[in-house]
Amino acid sequence: MRSFPRTRRLSSCSLLATVALSACGGGGGIVSTPPPPTTTLSVAPTSLSCTVGQTVALGATLSPSSATATFTFTPSNTSVSVTATGPSANVACNTAGTSSIQVTAGGQTVTVPVTIAPQPVTVLLNFSPTELSLLVGATQRITTTVTTTPPGGNTAVKFTSSAPQIATVDTLGNVTGVSAGTARINVASVLLPTVNVDVPVTVVAAGSLSLSTHAVTLTPGTAQQILATLLSTTSGPLGGATVTFVSRNPAVAAVTPASGTTGAAGTVQATITGGNTPGTAYVVATAGGKADSVLVTLATSAAPVVTTLAATNVAATSAVVQGNVAQDGKPYTMWFEWGTSPTLATSSSSNPSNGPPAACPGTAVCTWSLTLSSLTSGTTYFYRAVANNAVGTTRGAIMSFTTLGAAATAPTLSNLTVTLTTLNDATCTNTGSSFAYSFSYSDPNGDVSTSAPALTIAFAFAPSGTTGSFAAHPTVTGNGTSGTMSGSLCTVFGTNTSATQSFTLSDAAGNASNTLSFTVQKPAGANVVAGVRAQSSAGPQPSPRSRQ
Secondary structure, three states, rough: OOOOOHHHHHHHHHHHHHHHHHHOOOOOOOOOOOOOOOOOEEEEEEOEEEEEEOOOEEEEEEEEOOOOOOOOEEEOOOOEEEEEEEEEEEEEEEOOOOEEEEEEEEEEEEEEEEEEEEOOOOOEEEOOOOOOOEEEEEEEEEEEEEEEEEOOOOOOOEEEEOOOOOOOOOOEEEEEEOEEEEEEEEEEOOOOOOOEEEEEEEEOOEEEEEOOOOOEEEOOOOOOEEEEEEEEEOOOOOOEEEEEEEEEEOOEEEOOEEEOOOOOOOEEEEEEEEEEOOOEEEEEEEHHHHHEEEEEEEEOOOOOEEEEEEEEEOOEEEEEEEEEEEEEOOEEEEEEEEEOOOOOOEEEOOOOEEOOOOOOOOEEEEEEEEEEEOOOOEEEEEEEEEEEEOEEEOOOOOOEOOOOOOOOOOOEEEEEEEEEEEEOOOOOOOOOEEEEEEEEEEEEOOOOOOOOOOOEEEEEEEEOOOOOEEOOOOOEEEEEEEEEEEEEEEEOOOOOOOOEEEEEEEOOOEEEEEEEEEEEOOOOOOOOEHHHHHOOOOOOOOOOOOOO
């Protein structure tokens, strides 16, 4: 056996002991160091969808949590912008499209996709007028106002006619009547075509256009009224239509207004004024493809200038018509024409009167008047002033008035009967005697009340002379035009021998009827306390009464 030096053996043992200690725990097992915990970053929601202008919330969570963790939110483009406080962020959606937000914390990163939808668009369409009525050849514009949300949208509109053969429309909304009939103009938003409206259009063909006169002679500065009458193809008046007036030679004669709208009678007035250049000029009126003209002669002397004035003192069967005549000191005659024809095609005439009259000598304008009588109530009459001189005859514009309706008629009472029904009736005040009354009524106006008739009963006792009246409450059989009324009267005579009872009925307009009276004699054995009151057939009704 081989032996080693002592010192070397000790070294070997020491080495082995060191290795053993480094490889073993106190219990003799293997010892290891655990790995660090895993960090997780989560974001909610995991994706975003929003509309332009909207702000949405985004939150991040780091696990395990760390008080010192820093969260960052970074958008990929300017379609969104982010305002963050710690792990929370508000995302503002700026423009339509797509974007993403990169969220970073604790060394972790999460990307959140974002979809931004455009802001919804609304369109408000206002238009005027809501319907059109045009003559053939006439044009009227439909005006529009478009408001968009958000502001700044396309405000253009598109006009479309449903029947171009009836009415056409241009890009500006000018509608022109082509032929008689109906059409609809559709007005639609270009930005949002589902926002649209239809404007009904009625096109009417004019049958005729005529002027009240076709020849006028004026002096410089003087004026003459003319009346244009527009009729339909069925000869009915065309109201609400535009008639244009134009002078072919304004230096000779001017006309105003340039256009006018016909009234319900289909008429519109214009005034021709003499210029400064002697000569002739045509004044032309046009409407719906129809035309008429008046030849104007401007001279140093002229036919009278006549103006028809409004009627006054219009009653049921009479009225006062008036007219002005411009006076130049030369003789003239003046009269009125009137009738029920709107054009005075048939008319009555007053006797001509000579002018200038003594009533207005030397004045520039004289007013004439005429009282018309024996007219029909509730009727429209047309009239005009007319004057004539050495140059010619001038007829003023036709005007009109309507007489009042027939005067209201009061009710008529008849067939009054009064009979004793109960002597000393216990239902009567002071045990008076009951008398039943009945009468007939009629009223052409038909406004007698059947629910609360305005019946007044007056009474007078004899010989005491005691009188009084009260409102009665009769029973009505009939209607507002005719029928019967009946009721009861309680009468106590006292020392009187008779009582006269008078009946008067008023209609709803307050028109009082004739008065019917009946005298009843005191029945034998009647109560002696004096007084009278009314009661209906249904029982006593309270009313004033007089006592002796």
